Amino acid sequence: MSDTPIFKRLCLIGIGLIGSSIALRAKRDGLVETIVISTRRKETLKRAEALDLGDEYTDQISEAVKGADCVILCTPVGTCAMIAERMAPYLADGVIVSDVGSVKRSVVDQIKPHLPATAHLVPGHPIAGTEESGPDAGFATLFDNRWCLLTPEAKTSREAVLKIRKFWEAMGSMVDEMDPDHHDRVLAVTSHIPHLIAYNIVGTASDLEEVSQSEVIKFSASGFRDFTRIAASDPVMWRDVFLHNKEAVLEMLGRFSEDLSALQKAVRWGDGDMLFDHFTKTRDIRRGIIDAGQETDEPNFGRGKTDDT
């Protein structure tokens, strides 16, 4: 690449699945000169050091951000205001502040008021992840061929936006820009509602009296197990997503429930044509996702291929 390193001093606040994956990729490809890792919990910081994820480690945000030309918050979205407030006095002139949160309007509202005028806020959201969490969960190719959405304000320095864009392209991502409110509505339907529904059905199944937990587990290969993957996602991260994208989540949930009532009615009245039409329509979307390179086309996600073929 012509002008790497992209940043001289990259500060990652939070070192879970996303933070550690950024660190691993940045290191692998020499995208930054120095990686400073900061996290609140001492044992997580130690683990990050043991994994050799960065170059410097501190539990003090004030120390961490000093001299950094880019700071990326990789923490649950509920922590942004507190972190922004704490780091603000120590930020270098011209620093780019970004994040990786799954909600964008709230993140802007939480961070913006605290930043000095010399700082550039370029919020980001890499659409990638697994059900794992923590610094051990990261891997350098997590973002390959996945989208990263940036939601800067119109008046934000284009130079700053282009640098973050370049950084995410170097992470392997395709980058798009979007209004934060639109982002939150899109993600409500592609991510937040699916997670809420998955958490819900797994909860319902574990609370039944007449069907035992061991039956649910034994016979889960008939559909249920697919839902347990996203229902195993990080509880703090997801609590914060729902608390900070309330409006869009409630609106999309309303639509989901309306549609479910229509299907329920079709089941009750034995309306086979309605069910068939609905079940046929939904088949095409998966094909679109596979064609867009966002999903494997192997049956059963190609899971357990070694014992299945």
Add this chain to the structure above:
Amino acid sequence: MSDTPIFKRLCLIGIGLIGSSIALRAKRDGLVETIVISTRRKETLKRAEALDLGDEYTDQISEAVKGADCVILCTPVGTCAMIAERMAPYLADGVIVSDVGSVKRSVVDQIKPHLPATAHLVPGHPIAGTEESGPDAGFATLFDNRWCLLTPEAKTSREAVLKIRKFWEAMGSMVDEMDPDHHDRVLAVTSHIPHLIAYNIVGTASDLEEVSQSEVIKFSASGFRDFTRIAASDPVMWRDVFLHNKEAVLEMLGRFSEDLSALQKAVRWGDGDMLFDHFTKTRDIRRGIIDAGQETDEPNFGRGKTDDT
């Protein structure tokens, strides 16, 4: 194995994903002497023959069942009564009649009245499948390490039940016996409701005005794509499941909706503790499923491992 072949003449009616997988495994391991394949659509029958799935092929049910010591219906559950009626006059004395349907009470009620007294009905349900369908979708190891549930009546010949049990064990399955009504309630929660919900969310997402279909597709890696897999399942099969397990589906759907309302209320009122507690509880179930050998423990189902690691 000591006493293979288990059956002399196995008749498979219907040759989709399940029927073709049975045929491939039976052939691979010499579990039966002759496989007779019957299906209504001429092109499917031709395709089965081209794939060399059986030994004899006919679109006439009367021909197909003649002389068979085992007949397995591998068709959507809505077809059972019609098939039972048509085949009844041609069944051999002592024949075992079985099926692979995802609903069991309705299957018993549809088949039983038509069978001659000399036939043994041993309904079955292999808890295995993929989102693919048709005779090309089958593979010999589909049932390996998956459960197969049998729901015979108490008065059914034990010899017949044990033969079907042995057959499914030879398919690679673990076998359990269960009351058909209980089966239908267990599967409502582990399979039917998850499918209905997945079909529903995929439908909701494709009907929004403000979020485009291309956005749903592009950003699906954030959760949504997991749901599209089961929402790509065979529409006729699933229409019939819902029409024939109405009561249990409606009951479980009622519970699901109640629980979802509670989560919705927590989102609306910002009850982070309730969300956190719920999201924590659901994590354990996946661990149970992985430990039970019913799911891979690789992140993201191990999907696309070649490009993700």
